[in-house]
Amino acid sequence: xxxxxxxxxxxxxxxxxxxxxxxxxxxxxxxxxxxxxxxxxxxxxxxxxxxxxxxxxxxxxxxxxxxxxxxxxxxxxxxxxxxxxxxxxxxxxxxxxxxxxxxxxxxxxxxxx
Amino acid sequence: xxxxxxxxxxxxxxxxxxxxxxxxxxxxxxxxxxxxxxxxxxxxxxxxxxxxxxxxxxxxxxxxxxxxxxxxxxxxxxxxxxxxxxxxxxxxxxxxxxxxxxxxxxxxxxxxxxxxxxxxxxxxxxxxxxxxxxxxxxxxxxxxxxxxxxxxxxxxxxxxxxxxxxxxxxxxxxxxxxxxxxxxxxxxxxxxxxxxxxxxxxxxxxxxxxxxxxxxxxxxxxxxxxxxxxxxxxxxxxxxxxxxxxxxxxxxxxxxxxxxxxxxxxxxxxxxxxxxxxxxxxxxxxxxxxxxxxxxxxxxxxxxxxxxxxxxxxxxxxxxxxxxxxxxxxxxxxxxxxxxxxxxxxxxxxxxxxxxxxxxxxxxxxxxxxxxxxxxxxxxxxxxxxxxxxxxxxxxxxxxxxxxxxxxxxxxxxxxxxxxxxxxxxxxxxxxxxxxxxxxxxxxxxxxxxxxxxxxxxxxxxxxxxxxxxxxxxxxxxxxxxxxxxxxxxxxxxxxxxxxxxxxxxxxxxxx
Amino acid sequence: xxxxxxxxxxxxxxxxxxxxxxxxxxxxxxxxxxxxxxxxxxxxxxxxxxxxxxxxxxxxxxxxxxxxxxxxxxxxxxxxxxxxxxxxxxxxxxxxxxxxxxxxxxxxxxxx
Numbered sequence: 001x002x003x004x005x006x007x008x009x010x011x012x013x014x015x016x017x018x019x020x021x022x023x024x025x026x027x028x029x030x031x032x033x034x035x036x037x038x039x040x041x042x043x044x045x046x047x048x049x050x051x052x053x054x055x056x057x058x059x060x061x062x063x064x065x066x067x068x069x070x071x072x073x074x075x076x077x078x079x080x081x082x083x084x085x086x087x088x089x090x091x092x093x094x095x096x097x098x099x100x101x102x103x104x105x106x107x108x109x110x111x112x113x
Numbered sequence: 114x115x116x117x118x119x120x121x122x123x124x125x126x127x128x129x130x131x132x133x134x135x136x137x138x139x140x141x142x143x144x145x146x147x148x149x150x151x152x153x154x155x156x157x158x159x160x161x162x163x164x165x166x167x168x169x170x171x172x173x174x175x176x177x178x179x180x181x182x183x184x185x186x187x188x189x190x191x192x193x194x195x196x197x198x199x200x201x202x203x204x205x206x207x208x209x210x211x212x213x214x215x216x217x218x219x220x221x222x223x224x225x226x227x228x229x230x231x232x233x234x235x236x237x238x239x240x241x242x243x244x245x246x247x248x249x250x251x252x253x254x255x256x257x258x259x260x261x262x263x264x265x266x267x268x269x270x271x272x273x274x275x276x277x278x279x280x281x282x283x284x285x286x287x288x289x290x291x292x293x294x295x296x297x298x299x300x301x302x303x304x305x306x307x308x309x310x311x312x313x314x315x316x317x318x319x320x321x322x323x324x325x326x327x328x329x330x331x332x333x334x335x336x337x338x339x340x341x342x343x344x345x346x347x348x349x350x351x352x353x354x355x356x357x358x359x360x361x362x363x364x365x366x367x368x369x370x371x372x373x374x375x376x377x378x379x380x381x382x383x384x385x386x387x388x389x390x391x392x393x394x395x396x397x398x399x400x401x402x403x404x405x406x407x408x409x410x411x412x413x414x415x416x417x418x419x420x421x422x423x424x425x426x427x428x429x430x431x432x433x434x435x436x437x438x439x440x441x442x443x444x445x446x447x448x449x450x451x452x453x454x455x456x457x458x459x460x461x462x463x464x465x466x467x468x469x470x471x472x473x474x475x476x477x478x479x480x481x482x483x484x485x486x487x488x489x490x491x492x493x494x495x496x497x498x499x500x501x502x503x504x505x506x507x508x509x510x511x512x513x514x515x516x517x518x519x520x521x522x523x524x525x526x527x528x529x530x531x532x533x534x535x536x537x538x539x540x541x542x543x544x545x546x547x548x549x550x551x552x553x554x555x556x557x558x559x560x561x562x563x564x565x566x567x568x569x570x571x572x573x574x575x576x577x578x579x580x581x582x583x584x585x586x587x588x589x590x591x592x593x594x595x596x597x598x599x600x601x602x603x604x605x606x607x608x609x610x611x612x613x614x615x616x617x618x619x620x621x622x623x624x625x
Numbered sequence: 626x627x628x629x630x631x632x633x634x635x636x637x638x639x640x641x642x643x644x645x646x647x648x649x650x651x652x653x654x655x656x657x658x659x660x661x662x663x664x665x666x667x668x669x670x671x672x673x674x675x676x677x678x679x680x681x682x683x684x685x686x687x688x689x690x691x692x693x694x695x696x697x698x699x700x701x702x703x704x705x706x707x708x709x710x711x712x713x714x715x716x717x718x719x720x721x722x723x724x725x726x727x728x729x730x731x732x733x734x735x736x737x
Contacts, residue, residue, distance in 0.1 A: 261702060267710075290710065294714070308695075308699075314695075
């Protein structure tokens, strides 16, 4: 059986070494975590996460609000992109005809050169 | 033995005959019908595995339909019958397609039970027809069989998209059928052009002839066929049917449509690499690479604001097609002497095809399971499902990491090969690929956090049935297997396939 | 000059494609697909014609120059496939009308 190393043209990738490193790091994290403060009682308020004095949230954060900064920064690109995706079947055929024309033109010019 | 000799024909015929017999069998009861479907697909899978083992031992397996001896291809000096060809690349994609069909049938045992008022025997008939069409598409050896099986696949998938009979699914099926019919008609136009020039329809025979004569008719036929196949595979700018179709179809039909996407890419590579290999201008490779990079970018950025889970996965599928086109297009630029970086790019592209099918199928089956247990499609509504079903969260996380290309899943190995070799050709395209991967991870983290973590869902949550869990675990096992032992997959499966693609003489010599 | 069947093919295919891009009614889009299919069928048939030839049937043949039979088989297959495709699309159009009350393609329902 050959070794478990993937030899790409520019280097190596050994998944077993990666797994070994991952397990060692997990073990280190576990050891560090288990040296915590042992006096808190489980199940009471002492083990809840700390929200700086506020109440814990009861409402789910809507997932569509998650990447607001990204959408604002690329606003002009998104306006153009949403206008291109209309959902009308005529535009689907139109973009197919455009693709066909582009490929035909590029292949004719490329074949002649 | 007789099973091996007739293997290509059996792989197409068994699902086809089972499909036509399903309405009769389903009169005998639900359980017998489900068993009939799964057993016929399992038998076809067994035939395909045996065919694959024979092909990987080193010979191109040809089968002429209706001859006295199955390997008698040419009687008068040129091939005259319908010839099914299986070399290493065909065997690989047909194995992947058949396994996905079998897993879809196992998954739909419990998933479709509550929809029995819509006529489940018709559903299973169309599912088996779709499996037969996929087999024909991967084993075809001439152009007209290609056209017939593309139409079989389009018509069956259009019927299956509209299965849930809501107004939106009819609209999605109508749009899919119109654009699919347009693409197939222009494909037939291109095939007619080739027939008018060479007088033959067999792929290997045309590959033999095309090296001598080269004119504008060749270029026109190639452009028509490539753009029709790009339409079927859903790359930018003709990707817009994909989100609509993936949103409305049942989850197990979507994984089969995903495989059809990859099969049309396989057919395009067969035409570019094996048929037009020596006379192909470099422009075609650059076109495919540029369209691939655009697919990655547009697919990922359009997937971010989506709210419907399956529609988002449809846009992610557009992005994954872009990766395959990036890898294989780089290999196409370097034809006919492919070595070093170009060979790695081609192998990476083919490996990514297999990984893509596995990862996206697992995520789609998990999304279907979420829909089954909560009856909600909008990701804003559900939440906190990790408390109710921890195994589903783990499977979803495996597929999420695999699509984004994180170690130790299989997606990382193939993406690493694609990034390195495309960087060698043009750094900008590779950077777009890497950015696309990072944004894919961002999208799926958002989905995972809102569906599985957070405040628990207030409605009723059902149990995940065992058959669905079994299908998903098989896929997760293969993702992890290809991730931890990528060398095994490369040596056994991918490198023979890549070598078969770049060597048109072996393909021609096997048939003519 | 290009002979007449091929000019008719070009006219039919361009007609079908432009009707698919510009017409709103779903039934007209289906008709455009059928017209384009007829154009491609005409192309396939006229590929096999040789000047001064007759039907490719051996029994009681008047002369031995015959048109090619393979494109005729391809055209028959294509006609049958087109019938199935058009029937399926008309069914979907009828069901869309039943659910939504309109046949306008521009009134999109699936957003984004």
